[in-house]
Amino acid sequence: EIPLQYGADRLGKRQDAAMQKFRDNRLGAFIHWGLYAIPGGEWNGKVYKGAAEWLKSWAKISSDEWMKLMDQWNPEKFNAKAWAKMAKQMGVKYVKITTKHHEGFCLWPSKYSKYTVAQTPYKKDILGELVKAYNDEGIDVHFYFSVMDWSHPDWRYDIKSKEDEEAMARFFEFTDNQLRELAERYPTVKDFWFDGTWDASIKKNGWWTAHAEKMLKELLPGVTINSRLRADDYGKRHFDSNGHMMGDYESGYERRLPDPVKDLKVTRWDWEACMTVPENQWGYHKDWSLSYVKTPVEVLERVVHAVSMGGNMVVNFGPQGDGDFRPEEKELAAYIGSWMKKNGECIYGCDYAGFEKQPWGYYTRKGDDVYMVVFNPPYSRHLVVKTPGGTSIKAAQVVGGKEVKVEETARNEFNVDVPSALPDEPFVIKLKIEKKQSGKTYRDALT
Numbered sequence: 001e002i003p004l005q006y007g008a009d010r011l012g013k014r015q016d017a018a019m020q021k022f023r024d025n026r027l028g029a030f031i032h033w034g035l036y037a038i039p040g041g042e043w044n045g046k047v048y049k050g051a052a053e054w055l056k057s058w059a060k061i062s063s064d065e066w067m068k069l070m071d072q073w074n075p076e077k078f079n080a081k082a083w084a085k086m087a088k089q090m091g092v093k094y095v096k097i098t099t100k101h102h103e104g105f106c107l108w109p110s111k112y113s114k115y116t117v118a119q120t121p122y123k124k125d126i127l128g129e130l131v132k133a134y135n136d137e138g139i140d141v142h143f144y145f146s147v148m149d150w151s152h153p154d155w156r157y158d159i160k161s162k163e164d165e166e167a168m169a170r171f172f173e174f175t176d177n178q179l180r181e182l183a184e185r186y187p188t189v190k191d192f193w194f195d196g197t198w199d200a201s202i203k204k205n206g207w208w209t210a211h212a213e214k215m216l217k218e219l220l221p222g223v224t225i226n227s228r229l230r231a232d233d234y235g236k237r238h239f240d241s242n243g244h245m246m247g248d249y250e251s252g253y254e255r256r257l258p259d260p261v262k263d264l265k266v267t268r269w270d271w272e273a274c275m276t277v278p279e280n281q282w283g284y285h286k287d288w289s290l291s292y293v294k295t296p297v298e299v300l301e302r303v304v305h306a307v308s309m310g311g312n313m314v315v316n317f318g319p320q321g322d323g324d325f326r327p328e329e330k331e332l333a334a335y336i337g338s339w340m341k342k343n344g345e346c347i348y349g350c351d352y353a354g355f356e357k358q359p360w361g362y363y364t365r366k367g368d369d370v371y372m373v374v375f376n377p378p379y380s381r382h383l384v385v386k387t388p389g390g391t392s393i394k395a396a397q398v399v400g401g402k403e404v405k406v407e408e409t410a411r412n413e414f415n416v417d418v419p420s421a422l423p424d425e426p427f428v429i430k431l432k433i434e435k436k437q438s439g440k441t442y443r444d445a446l447t
């Protein structure tokens with residue numbers, strides 16, 4: 001192995017209680033909320049199709065011009081308790097909030113920046129209100145933090161001169177101050193999810209990324225940190241030059257998921273995916289007709305897909321500038337929540353089952369219970385299950401419903417019956433499995 005000073009701090013999954021809670025949570029929500037929610041993708045009468053939280057970039061707006069939006073920041077419909085109720089009803093166990101996105105506007109009254117809620121007509125500490133409201137509902141709070149800060153004069157994309165080096169030194173001190181401030185003001189925060197760390201200016205300073213993780217873990221024992229923060233001695237990100245994951249969970253699955261057959265390697269480490277409901281909108285965009293908007297079932301399938309491979313899924317919400325949510329997002333939260341109320345046991349605390357993927361859907365597992373989450377019931381009305389060697393199925397029951405017939409059809413192969421009255425939404429069958437060789441003998445073909 002290559003000797004590294006700023007490579008992975010640990011091999012294998014963290015086994016402490018805080019990480020187990022991160023893992024057991026499984027379903028989270030992202031909140032992308034900032035000045036970009038005010039224009040909602042439109043500038044000077046032109047609607048930009050790109051991600052709304054990047055409007056400043058698409059419309060080539062100067063920071064001075066962009067920050068004038070602060071004078072309009074007064075979300076009169078914002079109600080932290082209502083947001084927390086919506087999250088509770090959706091069944092999310094944690095919420096990741098953009099404390100500061102690339103634009104540099106802070107949802108908390110940071111004393112290190114003049115671009116914060118304190119300098120807006122709203123004045124109050126939005127982040128503080130949200131942390132309290134979510135925590136009061138028993139929901140963990142995670143902080144999204146963009147290292148790249150378009151508003152800061154010392155931010156550099158690359159380091160090509162002594163001045164750049166000196167500027168970035170000041171920038172890292174500014175960032176350390178903000179991170180320490182967040183940790184000290186909101187000590188119940190459970191995770192920092194870093195973004196905006198792909199530029200050369202960060203890759204050439206792997207030492208700082210290791211320092212930032214170490215500093216937060218000293219301030220908040222148990223806190224989890226995403227792999228996206230980290231760059232090693234050679235600028236390698238997420239996984240160091242020896243192939244070991246940095247941080248506590250992989251955070252590369254943004255708007256994409258590992259393949260359930262080809263990418264089983266991800267079951268060896270912790271990982272968390274995040275997704276948008278439109279094709280690519282994190283912040284509020286006023287016109288969702290510009291791209292495909294996933295249906296609630298399509299969102300649900302991605303949640304189950306992630307959990308079936310031992311990962312978490314964070315579903316994104318982009319609140320409006322007035323502090324309310326668009327109807328599509330309220331409906332999505334309600335649908336997911338009603339499904340979780342009936343079937344959440346196949347998500348929360350569940351992991352990869354180690355069964356071969358089948359076309360009808362996904363497996364998840366909790367101890368000896370294996371769940372079949374069915375999205376595509378077959379015309380045969382038989383759900384084929386291929387069990388690992390020495391494993392057999394003792395019983396099968398629809399969650400919230402009746403037993404279904406299980407029949408052994410070949411070595412380590414079973415037919416589990418689809419319920420006679422086919423449910424009108426994805427349904428879950430709970431299997432009782434047992435370590436048992438089959439009583440039957442099977443001959444393989446001679447070919």
Ligand SMILES: Cc1ccc([C@@H]2N[C@@H](C)[C@@H](O)[C@H]2O)cc1
Binds near residue numbers: 051254
């Ligand atoms: C090219 C690109 C840069 C940044 C992003 C940010 N990461 C997501 C989690 C959002 O915050 C998006 O603005 C997305 C794509």
